[in-house]
Amino acid sequence: QIFGSNPETFVKAAQLVQGQSDIIDINMGCPDKNEIKQGAGSALLKRPKRIGEIVSSVKKAIDVPLTVKIRSGVEVCNLEYIIKIAKIIEENGADALILHPRIAKQGGSGSVDWNVIKAVKEYLSIPVIGNGGIKTLSDAKSMMKNTGCDGVMIGTAAMGNPFIFEKTNEKKTYEEIKETFYQYLEYAKHYEIENIFYLRMQAQLFFKGFHSAASLRKDLGCASSIEELKKLIELNAEV
Ligand SMILES: Cc1cc2nc3c(=O)[nH]c(=O)nc-3n(C[C@H](O)[C@H](O)[C@H](O)COP(=O)(O)O)c2cc1C
Known part of the structure; x- marks a missing residue:
């Protein structure tokens, strides 16, 4: 995953890591104040034109698949706006979108709005990967069933528990x-x-x-x- 704020730097970073990466993901969701101050992470969500420039220039510069990870907003979640952002990402060549439907202001806490995943999925042709609050296999199945998303990404619940990616919930010795x-x-x-x-x-x-x-x-x-x-x-x- 790479982060930054200007297309040229993104291209350099992507070219630097693509030899060691199966896919490259662009971070447009980080709520960290230092990143936002640099115009990176979730700050990019406020700049639709810049998003298009970054995605299209990175896509042209690499041979591996490109994904983009976003949140549902920065200070507020405006469904129409986030669908527009998702479309820009798709139209500029991303191979998949990862959506964590919390606004940046929430950090990692508070509710995860599955309706945003469902709405975005309806408007995109590329795979949409839902993220946020998945703790079990059944949570993952439920998110996929209720939102129509094509896959899930698991963060916190996988820390110390890589077994979460197995097909069973058997307790380990x-x-x-x-x-x-x-x-x-x-x-x-x-x-x-x-x-x-x-x-x-x-x-x-x-x-x-x-x-x-x-x-x-x-x-x-x-x-x-x-x-x-x-x-x-x-x-x-x-x-
Ligand atoms: C310790 C920690 C580090 C994280 N680092 C990143 C990161 O570098 N890039 C990123 O896109 N998201 C990062 N995240 C956010 C997660 O990818 C994910 O979007 C968020 O935690 C919600 O999913 P979860 O409930 O499955 O953890 C991080 C989360 C945690 C808890």
Whole structure:
């Protein structure tokens, strides 16, 4: 995913990452104040002409599919306006649209308005991917059924629970979670994101809901190295 505010920079960024990416997504939804100050993220939603320029220039510059991620608005949700934005994105060559139907002002909380997904889907021919508040497989099915969207994107509920993408809701054993977390650590190494502050938060999320989970999570939160995380996880397996 790339973010920014001017088409030339977007093109440079897209060309830089396309060799390592299956798809490229343009961020037009981030509510972060620093991004908005730069005219990036959700600030772009207020500039229809600029949106068209960014999408068409990036599309022309890359060979991989291009998606765009938007919200339902910045300060307010105006259905007609957001449909217009979605159409501009489609007409300028995006291969799919990802829609998080909260306004930027809401950040990550408050209600997720599925009606916006339904309305936008009716006007677009490209796939529309719904996002926001999906916690289970049945939430995902329900969003798809009720809005007609072509797929869903899951953020928060996948943190510490990659099993959410499986077709069943079977509860995992401690051993299975441990093996998956160790695999996650391998990915963290491969992608050079081995920051212990981040990894111990992930460890706490993975082991939520287990026997002596509260004390394990407290200990994991204090670990100062990956080795220490693993030691705590192994010790708890023997309890
Ligand atoms: C910790 C965190 C980081 C996020 N980072 C990004 C990001 O870099 N780009 C983006 O488009 N959305 C980002 N989001 C927003 C999510 O992609 C998603 O739109 C939002 O959380 C709603 O979906 P969810 O309820 O499934 O989490 C982030 C969300 C969280 C919680």
